[in-house]
Amino acid sequence: MWRTALLGWGLATSLLNASILQEAIDRASPGDILRLAPGIYQGAIRIDKPLTIEGQEGRVIIRGEGKGSVIRILASSVTLKGLWIEGSGSEHSSIDAGIVAEKVSNLKILDNRLRDVLFGIDLRETHRSEVSRNHITSKPFDLGLRGDAIRLWYSHDNTISENTIQESRDFVVWYSSGNRIFKNHGMDGRYSLHFMYAGKNLVEDNLFERNSVGIFFMYSEGTTARNNTVKNSIGSFGVGIGMKDASNFTLKENTVIYNARGFYIDQSPFQPGSVNRYEGNRILYNTTGVQFHATQHRSLFYGNLFKGNVETIANDTPGAKIRLNEWLGNYYDDYEGLDRNKDGIGDIPHHHYAYADKLWLYYPALRFFYGSTVMSVLNFLAKLAPFSEPDLLLEDSKPKMEAKF
CATH class of the missing domain: 3.80.20 (24 nucleotide stem-loop, u2 snrnp hairpin iv. U2 a'; Chain A)
Structure with missing residues (x-):
């Protein structure tokens, strides 16, 4: 029987004890639903059993410690919904992220807002999961130093839909197949969607x-x-x-x-x-x-x-x-x-x-003249009487x- 617990009622305006959310997770039984009351909960939490954690969007904040990742998922059948997640670390070598999931399946990451996180949602060997209707921004770094908003690594048969990605670096799909990526909106980044060694995915109805x-x-x-x-x-x-x-x-x-x-x-x-x-x-x-x-x-x-x-x-x-x-x-x-x-x-x-306009393609130094009157005249004359094949x-x-x- 699934149980529902209300956590943190009446503590909406203060930073809750650093261990209160982790303690509630540790005490919960598999399949429990933790509905968080409005407030700020300290991050760096670890979820190692099937659980649902729900917040009221914009009123429940899970704030990291400024190092490492904010939420780490190590169990299948976890749902995160309606949370604001912020404050990851800034290390690329450890892929500091808002949410990290590793070697799991059947996740639901829905209707969350991730901000001030280096990487957004990092799925590692994560399968048959859904990531939908999240809003993700990275840290206010130069473009190349931001992290990836969504990262699929050896992850298969997932649905990634209706997410808004803004001012992050990339959305990457590496060594991953069978994923359906649709109705996402990506803007002001580097690679809005980047595939590497990835096969048989479906990409449709996105706006970049x-x-x-x-x-x-x-x-x-x-x-x-x-x-x-x-x-x-x-x-x-x-x-x-x-x-x-x-x-x-x-x-x-x-x-x-x-x-x-x-x-x-x-x-x-x-x-x-x-x-x-x-x-x-x-x-x-x-x-x-x-x-x-x-x-x-x-x-x-x-x-x-x-x-x-x-x-x-x-x-x-x-x-x-x-x-x-x-x-x-x-x-x-x-x-x-x-x-x-x-x-x-x-x-x-x-x-x-x-x-004549092929010259600028083969000789980069001539690109300065592309679109100029000089190139247009040369091109016109070449069409009338070609001086090269x-x-x-x-x-x-x-x-x-x-x-x-």
């Missing part, structure tokens, strides 16, 4: 804005990313969605807008014989819509919309096998053909060439005539 990178997949395979919006990824790297040595991916109906690079595709797909599919994505008002690097294998681009990009696509690697890619039924705002039979498909294929970057035999969102 004002980060250095929206979503980046590295050394991973078999994930689907759909209906995400990534915008305003700017700066020296500035990527909406990036792929590095990533194979057998499907990226569908995503919107990448106002980024330095909409998609950045680095040697992806990586595995011979594998294919990445980009379908129905909206690639809008980026400096470069799609930038390729070291292409060796084939990707498919079907039904995507390119509009308002300074450069539709670019290839920065001489000798790359860019012609292996397949383009079909995409919309390009720079298409110059007609549709005489009114079937919505252009009468002639769309070709995209790199003329232009690079054919794409050919689409059925370009769409209308931009349909």
Whole structure:
């Protein structure tokens, strides 16, 4: 029989005894529910049995000691709900966090607010758990010195949803598979979502804005990313969605807008014989819509919309096998053909060439002139009378005539 205990009633305005919450946890039976009265409870607590700890959001604060992690979970079937968690340590080497869970399953971390914590929620070998509707910010450090808001390490089959992440460093998914990551909002960070050696995850309906990178997949395979919006990824790297040595991916109906690079595709797909599919994505008002690097294998681009990009696509690697890619039924705002039979498909294929402007890709010192009148004139003259062989970057035999969102 589960029991319910009310802890700390009447002590809302004072810092409760350092051991009172830990003592209550130690005395509780497996399956008990601890409902905390409003107040400030000292952290550095350890949960080693199935328990539920509930607070009234904004009125129950678990405050760390400024060193180590605030809450450490070492048992399965633990629920933390409606708590404000703050005051972790600042050591990256020990991954000081608001919540750490290790070698457990069936957790529920719901409706909490984590602030002034180096790392937010750190899941290590944690499976079949839910992390939802939390608000997470890191410590007020320089971007690279903050910790990760959410960290999955060898953690599988979890649901990470409707979290708000602001002014942290990264949200990382490493060596983890089978996770569903949806309806999260990440802003003002570095990598809003970063995968490393992670396979068969689902990423959908997220909004990432004002980060250095929206979503980046590295050394991973078999994930689907759909209906995400990534915008305003700017700066020296500035990527909406990036792929590095990533194979057998499907990226569908995503919107990448106002980024330095909409998609950045680095040697992806990586595995011979594998294919990445980009379908129905909206690639809008980026400096470069799609930038390729070291292409060796084939990707498919079907039904995507390119509009308002300074450069539709670019290839920065001489000798790359860019012609292996397949383009079909995409919309390009720079298409110059007609549709005489009114079937919505252009009468002639769309070709995209790199003329003189390929120089800035291959010779970084010339990037200063990109977008300048000098480069525009050179590019115009090269199209009239090429003084070097232009690079054919794409050919689409059925370009769409209308931009349909």
